[in-house]
Amino acid sequence: xxxxxxxxxxxxxxxxxxxxxxxxxxxxxxxxxxxxxxxxxxxxxxxxxxxxxxxxxxxxxxxxxxxxxxxxxxxxxxxxxxxxxxxxxxxxxxxxxxxx
Amino acid sequence: xxxxxxxxxxxxxxxxxxxxxxxxxxxxxxxxxxxxxxxxxxxxxxxxxxxxxxxxxxxxxxxxxxxxxxxxxxxxxxxxxxxxxxxxxxxxxxxxxxxxxxxxxxxxxxxxxxxxxxxxxxxxxxxxxxxxxxxxxxxxxxxxxxxxxxxxxxxxxxxxxxxxxxxxxxxxxxxxxxxxxxxxxxxxxxxxxxxxxxxxxxxxxxxxxxxxxxxxxxxxxxxxxxxxxxxxxxxxxxxxxxxxxxxxxxxxxxxxxxxxxxxxxxxxxxxxxxxxxxxxxxxxxxxxxxxxxxxxxxxxxxxxxxxxxxxxxxxxxxxxxxxxxxxxxxxxxxxxxxxxxxxxxxxxxxxxxxxxxxxxxxxxxxxxxxxxxxxxxxxxxxxxxxxxxxxxxxxxxxxxxxxxxxxxxxxxxxxxxxxxxxxxxxxxxxxxxxxxxxxxxxxxxxxxxxxxxxxxxxxxxxxxxxxxxxxxxxxxx
Numbered sequence: 001x002x003x004x005x006x007x008x009x010x011x012x013x014x015x016x017x018x019x020x021x022x023x024x025x026x027x028x029x030x031x032x033x034x035x036x037x038x039x040x041x042x043x044x045x046x047x048x049x050x051x052x053x054x055x056x057x058x059x060x061x062x063x064x065x066x067x068x069x070x071x072x073x074x075x076x077x078x079x080x081x082x083x084x085x086x087x088x089x090x091x092x093x094x095x096x097x098x099x100x
Numbered sequence: 101x102x103x104x105x106x107x108x109x110x111x112x113x114x115x116x117x118x119x120x121x122x123x124x125x126x127x128x129x130x131x132x133x134x135x136x137x138x139x140x141x142x143x144x145x146x147x148x149x150x151x152x153x154x155x156x157x158x159x160x161x162x163x164x165x166x167x168x169x170x171x172x173x174x175x176x177x178x179x180x181x182x183x184x185x186x187x188x189x190x191x192x193x194x195x196x197x198x199x200x201x202x203x204x205x206x207x208x209x210x211x212x213x214x215x216x217x218x219x220x221x222x223x224x225x226x227x228x229x230x231x232x233x234x235x236x237x238x239x240x241x242x243x244x245x246x247x248x249x250x251x252x253x254x255x256x257x258x259x260x261x262x263x264x265x266x267x268x269x270x271x272x273x274x275x276x277x278x279x280x281x282x283x284x285x286x287x288x289x290x291x292x293x294x295x296x297x298x299x300x301x302x303x304x305x306x307x308x309x310x311x312x313x314x315x316x317x318x319x320x321x322x323x324x325x326x327x328x329x330x331x332x333x334x335x336x337x338x339x340x341x342x343x344x345x346x347x348x349x350x351x352x353x354x355x356x357x358x359x360x361x362x363x364x365x366x367x368x369x370x371x372x373x374x375x376x377x378x379x380x381x382x383x384x385x386x387x388x389x390x391x392x393x394x395x396x397x398x399x400x401x402x403x404x405x406x407x408x409x410x411x412x413x414x415x416x417x418x419x420x421x422x423x424x425x426x427x428x429x430x431x432x433x434x435x436x437x438x439x440x441x442x443x444x445x446x447x448x449x450x451x452x453x454x455x456x457x458x459x460x461x462x463x464x465x466x467x468x469x470x471x472x473x474x475x476x477x478x479x480x481x482x483x484x485x486x487x488x489x490x491x492x493x494x495x496x497x498x499x500x501x502x503x504x505x506x507x508x509x510x511x512x513x514x515x516x517x518x519x520x521x522x523x524x525x526x527x528x529x530x531x532x533x534x535x536x537x538x539x540x541x542x543x544x545x546x547x548x549x550x551x552x553x554x555x556x557x558x559x560x561x562x563x564x565x566x567x568x569x570x571x572x573x574x575x576x577x
Contacts, residue, residue, distance in 0.1 A: 008278070015271055022264055031260055038267035042274050049278040057283050058274075061225050065270060068232045072263055075236050079243050079259050083252035092260075095253045098329045098396075 007048035014041035028090045032076055039069050112161045112168035115153040115176065116216055122146035123209035130202025140191045140544075143205040144184060147212075151180040160222060164284060167222040171421075174573035175219035175352045178429050182344040183212045185436045188548035190337040193443045196540055197335060199244055207244075208341060211237035215349035224273045224283040224361075227353055231269070231317070234349055235262050238342055242334040254333025261326040265316030272309030275302055276361070285361045293364040304368050310357055311372045317350035318406045319399075321379040328387075331399035332453075336446065339395055340439035343402040348428040354413055355421055359577055366416060373414050374506065380407030381513040388520045394442055394455050397520060398435070401479060404517060405431055411510055412494045415501035421574040423497040426566045427490035430559055434478040434487055437552035441472045444539040452537075455524060460533025468539060469528045471553050478556045480521040481514055486559035486566075493567060 018041060021034030043062045050058025084090065110117060126142055133139060154176045160167040186208060194200050214234030221227035239262060243255025277283050279302050280291040297303055312323065319327040331339045358369050384404025391397035409431075412424035445452030462469035478487035491514065495507045559566050 011274075015267075018267070022260075028256060028260065032263075035260070035263045035267055038264075039270065042267065042270040045271070045274045045278065049274065053278075053281045055281060057225070058277060061228075061273070061277070061283065064225060064229060068229070071236060072232070075239055076259050076263065079239060079252070079255045082243060082246055083249075083256050086247065086249045086252055095256060097250045097253050098332050 004048060004052045008045055011041045011045035011048070014038075014044065026092045028080055028092055031092065032073075032080075036069060036073070039065055108163075109159070109161045112157050112159040113166050113220075114157045115150045115168075116213060116220070118153055119146070119150045119209065119213045119216065122149070123206050123213060126209065127203065127206040130206070133202070136195075136200045136202055137191060139202045139205050140187055143209060144187050146209065147180050147184050147187070151177065154180070164286070165223040165226050166217075166220050168220055169576065170573040171352075171355070171425075171576060172216075172220040174425050174429075174570060175348060176216050178348045178425075178432055179212050179215045179219070179345050181429070182341060182348070182432045182436060183208060185432070185440075185548045185552060186337055186341040186345075188544045188551075189340060189436065189440045189443050191544045192540060192542035193337045193446065193545075194244075194335070196446055196448060197245055199246070199335070204241070204244060207237045207241050211241065211341075212345065215345055215352075218349045219352040221353070221356065222285055224276065224285065224288075224357075227285075227356065228266075228270065228273060231349075231353065232266065234346055235266065235317075238262075238338075238346060241338045242330055242342070244335050244338060248333075250333035251335065252333075254330045257326050258330045258334075261316060261323075265313045265323070268309050268316075269313035272306045272313060275306035275309065279303055279306070285356055288361040289363055292362065298365040298368070303362075303365060307358075307362060307365060307369045308372060310362075311369065311376065314350055314354050314357075315376060318347050318354070318409075319403050320376050320406050320410065321383040321403065322376075324380065324383060324403045327403055328396050328399040331402070332393060332396045336395060336439060336443050336453075339399075340436050340443075343398070343439075344428075344432045344435055347402065347406060348432065351409060351413070351424055351428060355424070355577075358413060359416055359421060370414055370416075373410055374503075377407050377410035377414060377506070378509055380404070380410065381510060382407075385513045385516045385520075388517070391520070392455055393453050394458070394524070395453055397455065397524075398438060398442075401517070401521070402435065404513065405435075405479075408491060408494060408510055408514070411498045411503070411506060414503060414506070415494075415497040416577070417497075417501065418571065418574045418577045419497040419500060420494075421577045422567070422570040423490075423494040425574060426570040427494055429566055429570070430478075430486040430490040430556070433552045433555040433559070434475050434485070437471065437549060437556060438475040438479065440545055440549050440552065441468060441475070444468060444541060444545060445537070447538050447540045450538070455527060456534075457537065458524060458527045459531040461528040461537065464533050464537055465539055468549075471549050472528060473525050474553050474556055476521045476524050478560070480518045484557070484560040486556045486563075489560055489563040489567070493563075 018038035217230030245251035388400035
């Protein structure tokens with residue numbers, strides 16, 4: 001049987017990739033994808049904990065995470081589109097209306 | 101005969117259920133009703149009805165996942181007060197900004213519903229869901245000025261960083277679940293103290309992840325960078341709402357997670373929160389000194405106030421938590437009072453966001469200048485205003501907990517803050533008006549100003565009204 005640690009290391013690695021992607025990439029869509037990657041890393045860890053603990057809570061939470069991520073995607077993309085209508089860019093560095 | 105299927109008792113969750121049904125009804129009402137003032141009035145009545153029900157709802161339901169105790173009640177009152185004041189200051193403002201749509205009010209109601217669920221959460225799953233409901237509604241509100249590039253930008257920044265922070269929160273929840281095998285907040289606390297896990301490195305990692313996520317929500321340094329841009333770009337009424345409600349909700353869950361779930365690991369999270377609190381007070385107060393935009397200045401001021409409130413969390417116990425709670429209640433009144441004046445300055449074709457726009461306000465509008473003066477004095481913490489009382493109780497609780505040096509640091513930063521708050525007063529009272537300033541007054545804004553100023557003065561003179569209630573609400577810690 002695959003030990004629990006492997007799954008947790010996998011989840012941590014995927015989460016770290018997501019964090020690194022969010023911090024280094026400047027395209028808003030790719031930053032958003034990195035956040036989704038982080039959420040899915042959390043799902044991996046939740047499901048593996050849930051399986052090894054033989055407890056359903058982790059499964060339930062992961063379903064909620066998937067649902068909320070869908071809502072978040074809908075709202076996030078809507079916000080990005082409304083920005084794009086006023087200024088045709090998806091580059092984070094070009095969002096510089098406010099400074100100080 | 102007892103059946104396996106039992107319907108949960110709904111009484112403790114009644115305020116939330118009414119809020120949900122009402123918010124959905126108002127969303128529908130928007131299709132039929134042309135006059136948006138009516139929708140604002142309906143939202144106000146709904147908020148009042150919910151506040152009335154908050155007092156009657158006590159107990160826990162859904163297997164301990166939803167807890168309506170004194171603690172939750174006090175926070176719900178803060179959220180509902182800030183919601184009502186926000187609605188009052190919004191009515192005229194969103195008309196001036198030409199975004200007079202009904203969904204503005206239902207989004208604010210949904211956001212408040214999320215905060216109420218956070219304050220009542222007995223389980224980390226419920227806490228997460230409440231937080232997301234609050235955050236998702238607030239992202240949309242921040243970008244409500246569809247045709248303003250600054251508002252779009254604010255929404256994108258708020259959304260990206262907020263979603264980033266929620267992912268940290270989830271990873272923290274997942275690790276806590278992994279170590280303790282449960283997500284119930286009290287069961288987590290019991291498991292940690294029974295098994296002596298307070299020094300566990302994985303638990304420490306999850307404490308750090310929670311700290312990062314909550315620091316984003318309450319805009320504590322070094323995770324405050326979004327706040328000035330979002331506060332400046334968002335519609336002013338939404339900024340007033342965001343700087344009070346979600347911040348108070350953030351503190352409600354910090355109290356639940358750190359002071360209840362991780363109570364036995366206090367030594368480790370205090371070491372994380374002390375540098376965060378000092379850095380927050382430093383960045384908030386020092387960067388506010390050089391702002392020319394008043395919304396931006398109030399954003400840095402709100403960062404600094406999160407730092408003061410963190411002292412109460414660090415002090416811990418019933419006294420510290422009561423200090424934080426009464427502080428947040430007072431902060432709601434004084435901050436919305438200040439934002440109401442900023443909203444008055446906005447009129448057709450005039451932005452009115454620079455501090456210099458207030459020049460000579462005491463000559464042209466002496467009453468409004470006096471109200472702004474009271475808000476600024478209160479934010480500085482000058483007696484006999486409520487701001488002094490709030491700071492006083494937090495600092496006393498920190499001294500009693502043995503953090504005298506931290507209080508000395510906080511008082512020094514508080515003295516620095518006098519410079520930028522009193523500069524606003526100086527502009528109003530000691531400068532000549534350079535041009536005719538036309539204020540967009542309306543009865544609703546006047547009512548909001550009257551309520552917030554009366555509360556600031558009343559709590560300042562009779563502090564026991566709020567302090568006793570907060571002490572009663574925080575008795576469980």
